[in-house]
Amino acid sequence: MPPRDDEMTLMEMLVTLSRGRGLIVLSVLGMGLLGLAYSMSLPTEYTATAKVVREAGEDGGGGLPGGLGGLSQGLGINIGGSSVGLTPGSYPEIATSREVRLAVARDTFYFPSTGRRTTFVDHVNQPVGLWGRVLDYTLYLPWTLKGALGTFMQGMKDTPGTKDRSAGTDSTGTVIYPTDEEERAIQVLGGKISTSIAGSGALEEGSGLMTISTTSKDPMLAARLNEHVIEHLRTRVREIRTENTRKSLQFIEERFKEVDQELDAAEERLSQFLERNRSVLSGGNEPQLEFRRERLRREVRFKEQLYSQFQEQVTQMRLQLQKEQPVVTTAERPTPPTGPNAQSGTLYVVLALFLGGLFGAGGAFLRAVIQKRQNEEQNREQIREVQRSWTPSEILKGVQEELGIRKSS
CATH class of the missing domain: 3.30.1890.10 (FepE-like)
Known part of the structure; x- marks a missing residue:
């Protein structure tokens, strides 16, 4: 199909670029200088x-x-x-x-x-x-x-309250x-x-x-x-x-303190029991008191064993934290x-030259389009002038101008 009036053929594009060669060269040089100046300004x-x-x-x-x-x-x-x-x-x-x-x-x-x-x-x-x-x-x-x-x-x-948070505290x-x-x-x-x-x-x-x-x-x-x-x-x-070791150590230390308090409480209960029933227990005639004493002693021994185990584990975990390398x-x-x-200055210069070529080519095509539009308007004006010239009034006007009756405009 034949190209439309607003389309450019390959030859027209080449001609346009050739006519705008000066603009393209100036654009490339200008952008290249800017790219060089920017690359030299980089710290x-x-x-x-x-x-x-x-x-x-x-x-x-x-x-x-x-x-x-x-x-x-x-x-x-x-x-x-x-x-x-x-x-x-x-x-x-x-x-x-x-x-x-x-x-x-x-x-x-x-x-x-x-x-x-x-x-x-x-x-x-x-x-x-x-x-x-x-x-x-x-x-x-x-x-x-x-x-x-x-x-x-x-x-x-930011919310209205965030200004108070700028201090970071x-x-x-x-x-x-x-x-x-x-x-x-x-x-x-x-x-x-x-x-x-x-x-x-x-x-x-x-x-x-x-x-x-x-x-x-x-x-x-x-x-x-x-x-x-x-x-x-x-x-x-x-x-x-x-992190896990420190959390575990914190937990065991808290439990160790609790066991220590429980051991103190159990020893205190046993001590008070023996103090109150010393004379009776020395006779050996009260089975219930004997049973009560043995139960308190078992509780104290269990708390002592538990205390010893927790103490050992706390010591081991503290040593493990100290040995963390x-x-x-x-x-x-x-x-x-x-x-x-x-420096990446070469890259900036090459990029600037490329952009300069694009800007120059774009300017050349834009100028060609503007000139083409102007030529089209001039052609249309000439056609309208020809059409007006052959109207009866314009024909009469032309005859009068030729006879000298009327000055030509």
Whole structure:
């Protein structure tokens, strides 16, 4: 079928691009210069890496020490399972979790950009200088608008009572959640901490190695961030591994106190009974009193045995907690990187050149369409002029102009 009037053939497209070659070249050069300027304005960053061994542990840190399982069953006590479900596959998630990032954000570092030691939270929330504000509203304008929009949307979601929660404390002053400043620091650290695991299937499913990477504008700061991430990862994993053991120890200690009180009460009852009936029992003529004394003695012996068993288990569980070793072993310590990261400036320049070509081609086609519309309007106007010229009144007008009776218009 023949092409419609508003369709362009391949040859017309090539002709249009050829006619707009100058516009395309100028657009490519302009966008390329912008991309080059942006890539050169990117700050130099350094990445420090460390390798740690992910150890699963023998019993997940929640096993009950010897004999406690049988004791709890004999007493009708159901303490729960012996595993918290911590596997090596969960270590990368723990390393980048909010708990670890918040702990790192509250630590103190030396920042060469400011020349002073401060917490990461204070460094992130320090006032922005004049040059920083210029960058925020020029090169970094898209990210500035994105952050402002996110803050506005979060403010719309907040209830009237949430303003009191910005301090991150309850009525007693105990910190129960991050403050707004700490939340910003957590988000910043989210882009500076990353993890990766070995590609081998055996290592991936077993203990294996895990690489922790931290990025900063200073090589020494990058290494220090990595050290703190490993330390807080070790602490967090230890807390998770010993959670069941600590809960079991707390339960046994509470029960041990109860048994101690019951033993004291039983000994006191026996002592009072003997004190009241000393003269009668010495004669040996009261079977009921003898039976009562033996029953009190059996109760005391049972409480003593129970007390001894609980005392032994409390001691064992306390020793087990003390012997809990860190389950994150550093195989390769973080060191300050010798050089900056490979800049992705080439990618930005190539992307800018590509966008410049698209904008130039689009501009060439738009200009061709506008010119085509103008030519169509000019043709229509000429056709209408021809039609008007051959009307009787226009014919008479033409004759008069030829005779000089009327001036031509």
